[in-house]
Amino acid sequence: xxxxxxxxxxxxxxxxxxxxxxxxxxxxxxxxxxxxxxxxxxxxxxxxxxxxxxxxxxxxxxxxxxxxxxxxxxxxxxxxxxxxxxxxxxxxxxxxxxxxxxxxxxxxxxxxxxxxxxxxxxxxxxxxxxxxxxxxxxxxxxxxxxxxxxxxxxxxxxxxxxxxxxxxxxxxxxxxxxxxxxxxxxxxxxxxxxxxxxxxxxxxxxxxxxxxxxxxxxxxxxxxxxxxxxxxxxxxxxxxxxxxxxxxxxxxxxxxxxxxxxxxxxxxxxxxxxxxxxxxxxxxxxxxxxxxxxxxxxxxxxxxxxxxxxxxxxxxxxxxxxxxxxxxxxxxxxxxxxxxxxxxxxxxxxxxxxxxxxxxxxxxxxxxxxxxxxxxxxxxxxxxxxxxxxxxxxxxxxxxxxxxxxxxxxxxxxxxxxxxxxxxxxxxxxxxxxxxxxxxxxxxxxxxxxxxxxxxxxxxxxxxxxxxxxxxxxxxxxxxxxxxxxxxxxx
Numbered sequence: 001x002x003x004x005x006x007x008x009x010x011x012x013x014x015x016x017x018x019x020x021x022x023x024x025x026x027x028x029x030x031x032x033x034x035x036x037x038x039x040x041x042x043x044x045x046x047x048x049x050x051x052x053x054x055x056x057x058x059x060x061x062x063x064x065x066x067x068x069x070x071x072x073x074x075x076x077x078x079x080x081x082x083x084x085x086x087x088x089x090x091x092x093x094x095x096x097x098x099x100x101x102x103x104x105x106x107x108x109x110x111x112x113x114x115x116x117x118x119x120x121x122x123x124x125x126x127x128x129x130x131x132x133x134x135x136x137x138x139x140x141x142x143x144x145x146x147x148x149x150x151x152x153x154x155x156x157x158x159x160x161x162x163x164x165x166x167x168x169x170x171x172x173x174x175x176x177x178x179x180x181x182x183x184x185x186x187x188x189x190x191x192x193x194x195x196x197x198x199x200x201x202x203x204x205x206x207x208x209x210x211x212x213x214x215x216x217x218x219x220x221x222x223x224x225x226x227x228x229x230x231x232x233x234x235x236x237x238x239x240x241x242x243x244x245x246x247x248x249x250x251x252x253x254x255x256x257x258x259x260x261x262x263x264x265x266x267x268x269x270x271x272x273x274x275x276x277x278x279x280x281x282x283x284x285x286x287x288x289x290x291x292x293x294x295x296x297x298x299x300x301x302x303x304x305x306x307x308x309x310x311x312x313x314x315x316x317x318x319x320x321x322x323x324x325x326x327x328x329x330x331x332x333x334x335x336x337x338x339x340x341x342x343x344x345x346x347x348x349x350x351x352x353x354x355x356x357x358x359x360x361x362x363x364x365x366x367x368x369x370x371x372x373x374x375x376x377x378x379x380x381x382x383x384x385x386x387x388x389x390x391x392x393x394x395x396x397x398x399x400x401x402x403x404x405x406x407x408x409x410x411x412x413x414x415x416x417x418x419x420x421x422x423x424x425x426x427x428x429x430x431x432x433x434x435x436x437x438x439x440x441x442x443x444x445x446x447x448x449x450x451x452x453x454x455x456x457x458x459x460x461x462x463x464x465x466x467x468x469x470x471x472x473x474x475x476x477x478x479x480x481x482x483x484x485x486x487x488x489x490x491x
Contacts, residue, residue, distance in 0.1 A: 049118035098160035183431035212356035224301035339372035391436025
């Protein structure tokens with residue numbers, strides 16, 4: 001068959017009785033015309049949002065978005081103002097055919113309805129916009145585009161064939177470039193700075209007190225044991241034990257929000273193969289690591305005078321081990337908050353040795369408390385806020401702990417610790433502000449009666465996939481009976 005014959009067949013698309021046969025013959029002739037070279041092998045089967053169609057021709061409009069500034073009486077070339085890339089528009093001419101030998105498709109009327117549905121956004125009376133579409137172009141491949149206009153036609157002499165003229169505009173996600181700082185790294189760096197300055201302050205404050213003898217060392221050991229006992233009581237609390245299985249997959253774990261699931265992200269859940277027994281076994285191992293870290297802290301306290309760096313490192317290891325027993329960042333912040341407010345036992349004054357013991361008690365307590373504050377700040381960087389209000393609340397909780405310690409450092413004249421705490425405070429504020437500024441606010445919803453969560457998710461958000469999120473925020477007795485008044489995300 002000649003090229004002219006191919007064009008004639010493609011243009012007329014046969015008669016009523018021979019339409020399918022003519023198109024099949026055209027396809028075979030076109031393939032023989034193209035041959036088995038690279039061009040034919042690189043062509044993709046065209047489709048839009050999963051609905052396939054055949055393509056006869058395509059064209060596109062590309063270029064730059066410019067404004068030409070011409071001035072009267074000016075004999076030179078005009079000034080061309082470049083305003084970036086022009087919106088790219090693709091024109092595609094094609095057809096749908098019943099039971100195509102190339103892409104299948106089935107009944108041509110069903111194909112037409114399916115194509116119209118994905119272009120318009122779904123079935124009739126659906127008001128939810130379809131969003132950005134996925135176009136598979138024969139030569140451009142898979143691209144993000146929206147069909148802005150579709151011209152569809154049929155005629156009696158073309159039989160089971162629907163002609164298409166589609167207009168696509170290439171699009172992208174609703175994202176804009178912006179300069180952002182690594183707020184998580186800034187918090188980690190500031191926490192390390194606080195640890196270093198706290199160690200130096202401990203050394204300078206206890207340098208003279210150590211000379212008082214073994215009684216001062218016993219005080220350091222007593223403070224370490226007291227601090228570990230506080231950690232141990234928190235780690236063995238019923239609430240923390242119950243939260244250890246909150247990451248379980250399925251109907252049980254899905255209703256535990258906390259810091260695991262936020263509006264813009266989520267922390268890791270337990271593997272699907274995990275069971276209650278396996279999670280409890282892992283929790284037992286984590287608790288055992290806390291006991292090991294506590295023993296190491298007590299041992300390091302014995303040599304706090306000769307090796308204060310080991311004492312500081314043991315305190316940090318204990319805080320990391322305690323945080324690792326938490327099921328979520330929210331639980332870690334809750335667990336460590338009492339430790340960030342730890343106050344060492346007071347020592348009665350009266351003698352030079354008692355005065356030295358009081359200095360050691362205060363310095364060791366400050367070192368341990370600041371290690372807890374540093375870990376709270378570090379754990380907060382993994383917290384996923386569920387709303388803008390939630391981000392502000394958690395930020396204020398962490399900042400409140402830091403502010404209290406800033407006051408202590410200022411009263412004791414610890415300039416380096418004061419500066420490190422101020423740096424940590426600013427880093428925490430910047431981190432939560434950057435992650436919470438794009439989140440929705442919380443508002444109060446009121447209804448005349450109880451409504452199932454699934455229906456309310458569709459009614460409020462037009463997204464039934466947010467049912468679980470709504471259940472976590474409303475905290476109903478049962479997901480089928482949400483209260484008549486509750487607080488949830490506004491959007």
